Amino acid sequence: MSGDTDLALQAKAWPFEEARKLVARYAEKKPEKGYVLFETGYGPSGLPHMGTFGEVARTTMVRQAFQRMRPDLPTRLFAFSDDMDGFRKVPENVPNREMLAEHLHKPLTKVPDPFGKFESFGHHNNAMLRGFLDSFGFEYEFQSSTDWYTSGRFDQALLRVLERYDEIMAVMLPTLGEERQATYSPFLPVSPSTGRVLQVPILERNVDAGTIVFEDEDGRKVEAPVTGGHTKLQWKPDWAMRWFALGVDYEMAGKDLIPSVELGHKIVKILGGRPPEGFNYELFLDEKGQKISKSKGNGLTMEEWLRYAPPESLSLYMFNKPRAAKKLYFDVIPRAVDDYLTFISKFDALDPAQKMETPVWHIHNGSIPNDVKGTAGLTFGLLLNLAGAANAENAEVMWGFIRRYAPGASPETAPFLDRLVGYAVTYYQDFVKPTKRFRAPSEQERAALEDLRAVLAGLSAEAGAEEIQNQVFEVGKRHGFTELRAWFQALYEVLLGQTSGPRMGSFVQLYGVQETIALIDTALKPGGAEGGLG
Incomplete structure (x- = not known):
């Protein structure tokens, strides 16, 4: 056992705790499929979002932890798109909505792309998902529900669902309302006349032939195979069938899906499979x-x-x-x-x-990229306050101060810092600037600010952040601020126009002593504080 593996087996961070479930799962023998399978699911009726990112990011962290614990076992991560699901509702934020309305209830991969770029709306959203995941550098394999159903790769699992139909219904029906129970079936046939995914009662089942009988939208009775893309499963049995067919070992889900996960585990066992490991994250x-x-x-x-x-x-x-x-x-x-x-x-x-x-x-799978290390010791909070004090409209204004503070730093030598500068300017412009509210100092605060101005003016050119911070402390003490927090609060509100702010020593060093004195002068003028910083 390598040292790295030994450390991983003892690590306590939550991804290692999760990975330990998989170590126990395959403690006795390796998986018959030859690899450990992680899965995340995606409903392509809309664009990827925060939850999509969170699920893939967290699953990747568990996967990486497991790879350190069991480097002898290959792993795969499937990003599975449920793109054969019926198109239920026209989104508000797409063009050609009237055209889309004509294709409601068809599989998403049979609905025309309203943007006119891809084979279907499902293909469009799948492309968005892949581009989204690729932009973050996730390692994954994209999988399409339509592909698995129509290629026949789900056929054996679908026949098993047909065979265990009554047992699955016994699990599902108690979870449904009375009206829904009357028409419910795990199988959703695809209408041969309209192409829609139908929610209709199943009239007959022929396990030996692998078929079901249902009434089509034109009133005809139709016998269709459950295989080959002629049917799709309701989403809860579909999730469980997928776990069974693919041999999924790990999948996490939101806390709101706990009942569905529990239901899926029961159905997997009915099918003869083993439920995946996983945990439920909070919303x-x-x-x-x-x-x-x-x-x-x-x-x-x-x-x-x-x-x-x-x-x-x-x-x-x-x-x-x-x-x-x-x-x-x-x-x-x-x-x-x-x-x-x-x-x-x-x-x-x-x-x-x-x-x-x-x-x-x-986050970085144990290897921190060099380009995120060069920030010259500057925090994002400090950059935000610099943007506020300097009324920064662009990154170049910020770099004027930063170059003086850290002469060796530049956008070329510190690209991550340059990114942070850009973010800070944007955040300042959108959130801080509109809420700035300067106030005039009280008499006690005015006296302290005059003292602070004199102290700053007398500092040596070599004064560092710690020395400046100590001097600011001493000024507050001299002027009777028994709660020094109130002194710093006053500095933020009077000089910066905000209720919270930076460590003043670091701020003064970055912004400049003379520039800070100018802030104090502005605040001490009659009406100066309300006027802001220009």
């Missing part, structure tokens, strides 16, 4: 603590997050406490970026066992 909440809903449009979208912060910070957010409900709104972004930078800065000093416990080990 995201908006800033009011309400569950995020695509239809409501509350909360933060993935596109919005990536407008203001790098994807690594989003991966960190997904890593942290996946079983705890987390608020997902704009104010969490700066903290996530700075937490990521902190983990990166400390990583190299850790021993190998400690490294495996940190989020960035799982």
Whole structure:
């Protein structure tokens, strides 16, 4: 056993805890299919979103952990698109909606692409999924439900569902309402006359012939094979059938799907298979603590997050406490970026066992890229405050200050820092600038600010962030701020026009002593604070 494997087997971070389930699953013998299969599911009736990213990112982390524990076992990750599902509702955000309405209930891969670019709407959304996953560098294999059904690769599993039909119905019917029970069948036949996926009662079953009889939309009785793409399963039996047919070993799901997972496990066992391992992650909440809903449009979208912060910070957010409900709104972004930078800065000093416990080990699969390390010690929060103090309209304004602070840094030598600068300017323009509210200082604060101005003016040119910070502390103490937090709060509100802010020593060093004195002068003028920074 290699040292790396031994450390992985003892690691406690949650992806290793999850991977340990798979180690136990194959402790006695290797999988007959020759590999351990991870799966994530995607419903291609819409575009990929935050949940899609989270599921693939977290599953990838478990996969990587398992690969360290059992390097002798190959692994695969299937990103499975349920693209044979019936097209139930025309989305609001697509062109040619009237045309789409004519194709309701057809398999998504039989609905014309409203954008006119792909073979079907399903193919269009599948392409979006692949482009989405590729943009993050995920290692996966795309799988299409339509392909598996129509190629016959699901045939044996579908015949097994037909054979165990009564047992599956006995599991499903108690979960349905009385009206739904009357017409329910695991099989959804595809109408030979209209091409639609039908929710109709099954009138007869012929297990030996592998067929079902149903009434088509034109009123004719039709006998059709359950194989070859002539039918599709309802989504809950379909999920279980897929686990059985593919031999899925691991798949996670949201907490809201726990009853469906439990149902799927029962059906897999009825089919003669083994349910996959996995866990149920908590859902995201908006800033009011309400569950995020695509239809409501509350909360933060993935596109919005990536407008203001790098994807690594989003991966960190997904890593942290996946079983705890987390608020997902704009104010969490700066903290996530700075937490990521902190983990990166400390990583190299850790021993190998400690490294495996940190989020960035799982984000980067144990190898931290050099290009995320060069940030000249600048935090995202500090960059945001620099953008605010400088009223930065673009990155070049920011780099004017940064070059003075860190003479060796430039967009070319520190590309990750340059990305952070761009994000900080955008975040400042969209969120901080519209909410800036300066206030005039109280008499106590005015006296302290005059003292601080004199102290800053008397600093040596070599004064560092720590010395400046200590001087700011001393000024607050001299002027009777028993709670020094109130002194710093005053600095943020009077000088920066916001309720929270940076470590002042670091800020002054970055922004410049003379520039900070100018901020104080503006605040001390009659009406100056309300006037802002120009």
